[in-house]
Amino acid sequence: MIKFVSVDRVKPGVTLAKDIYGVDTFTGKIVMLKVGQKLTMAHITKLMGLDLQGIYINEPPVASELLTGDTKTELFHLIDELEATGTPAFLSLYKEKIEDASSILNDFVDTVLRRDDLRLSMESLDFHENLRYAHTVSTAVISIVIAKELGMSKPDMLDLTLAALIHDIGDKKLPDGLLDKPARLTEDEYEIVKTHTTHGYGILGHEDFSAISEPVKSGVLSHHERFDGSGYPNGLGGEEIPLFARIIAVADVYSALTADRPYRSAYQVSEAIEYIMGNADRQFDAIVVAAFLKIISPYPIGSCVRLSSGERAVVSKQNPENPLRPVVFLMDDPTAVIDLYHDKCFYNVVVTDLLDE
Ligand SMILES: [Fe+2]
Ligand SMILES: [Fe+2]
Numbered sequence: 001m002i003k004f005v006s007v008d009r010v011k012p013g014v015t016l017a018k019d020i021y022g023v024d025t026f027t028g029k030i031v032m033l034k035v036g037q038k039l040t041m042a043h044i045t046k047l048m049g050l051d052l053q054g055i056y057i058n059e060p061p062v063a064s065e066l067l068t069g070d071t072k073t074e075l076f077h078l079i080d081e082l083e084a085t086g087t088p089a090f091l092s093l094y095k096e097k098i099e100d101a102s103s104i105l106n107d108f109v110d111t112v113l114r115r116d117d118l119r120l121s122m123e124s125l126d127f128h129e130n131l132r133y134a135h136t137v138s139t140a141v142i143s144i145v146i147a148k149e150l151g152m153s154k155p156d157m158l159d160l161t162l163a164a165l166i167h168d169i170g171d172k173k174l175p176d177g178l179l180d181k182p183a184r185l186t187e188d189e190y191e192i193v194k195t196h197t198t199h200g201y202g203i204l205g206h207e208d209f210s211a212i213s214e215p216v217k218s219g220v221l222s223h224h225e226r227f228d229g230s231g232y233p234n235g236l237g238g239e240e241i242p243l244f245a246r247i248i249a250v251a252d253v254y255s256a257l258t259a260d261r262p263y264r265s266a267y268q269v270s271e272a273i274e275y276i277m278g279n280a281d282r283q284f285d286a287i288v289v290a291a292f293l294k295i296i297s298p299y300p301i302g303s304c305v306r307l308s309s310g311e312r313a314v315v316s317k318q319n320p321e322n323p324l325r326p327v328v329f330l331m332d333d334p335t336a337v338i339d340l341y342h343d344k345c346f347y348n349v350v351v352t353d354l355l356d357e
Contacts, residue, residue, distance in 0.1 A: 163219035170200030219244030
């Protein structure tokens with residue numbers, strides 16, 4: 001995606017998304033770099049000498065950085081193979097694959113831990129390979145970044161990643177075609193779908209999986225429990241619900257809402273975030289929701305947006321309490337800075353669109 005960033009935040013290797021021209025304050029020369037130019041440290045040093053508010057760069061999606069090359073391919077195969085399991089004949093293969101997974105997960109969690117101030121943009125969660133893979137991986141990515149925000153230990157993060165990757169493994173036991181039904185489920189069908197939680201727990205209860213920890217298994221069992229006790233399969237409430245399950249619940253719902261379903265199109269990102277925010281302390285643990293709001297970034301810093309007032313603006317700062325209401329400056333008047341969350345005069349102004357500029 002195209003991002004507007006101040007020059008001191010630019011790292012070598014990024015490419016320019018727009019031409020740059022200006023006057024070097026020291027030499028008085030015109031300096032011009034063309035769109036597509038890959039910036040070196042020398043370029044960046046030079047740009048520092050220009051009186052620029054910022055520059056437009058192409059930024060690769062976060063998750064493609066998290067899941068590049070081998071990791072992504074390995075993870076894809078792993079999920080594919082996990083998806084193929086569910087019958088006893090596959091269980092030993094499954095066990096082997098879980099062992100293979102530990103090194104992949106280690107890399108994955110290390111990458112997340114290494115990154116400061118990690119926020120997930122919408123593009124970073126866009127996995128085109130297939131719906132199933134997209135849901136599984138985006139649930140895992142969101143879960144793990146929430147866990148980091150909550151200060152979870154690395155061993156626990158590894159377990160949580162595994163639980164998130166296999167949270168819907170029980171779907172394998174559902175009748176063929178039920179999940180792809182191109183219409184809303186009947187009440188009876190919904191009751192059958194609910195059994196994927198206990199089926200998942202049952203699959204993982206096989207002796208071949210004794211190496212998988214109990215928190216992983218109970219995370220899979222309880223990912224549809226809800227904080228107010230309205231979930232399934234056991235109607236647990238509050239902290240009776242294991243922490244892994246409380247985290248996966250938020251990630252799972254966000255991932256599901258923002259994807260197309262056979263019977264409805266995807267929610268807007270802002271609608272999905274509002275849904276999660278509106279259900280803090282109801283369906284979801286408010287502490288987990290607060291962490292989610294800090295790491296999700298529908299309007300990343302530097303992105304161009306349209307406001308309900310009709311003006312175009314650039315996001316200059318996030319408000320961690322509400323990612324839908326960032327601080328922006330107007331494109332036509334960069335001195336006009338508006339805090340859409342704290343500034344009472346602008347309570348009626350909202351971001352309506354992310355612009356592709
Ligand atoms: Fe599920
Ligand atoms: Fe799910």
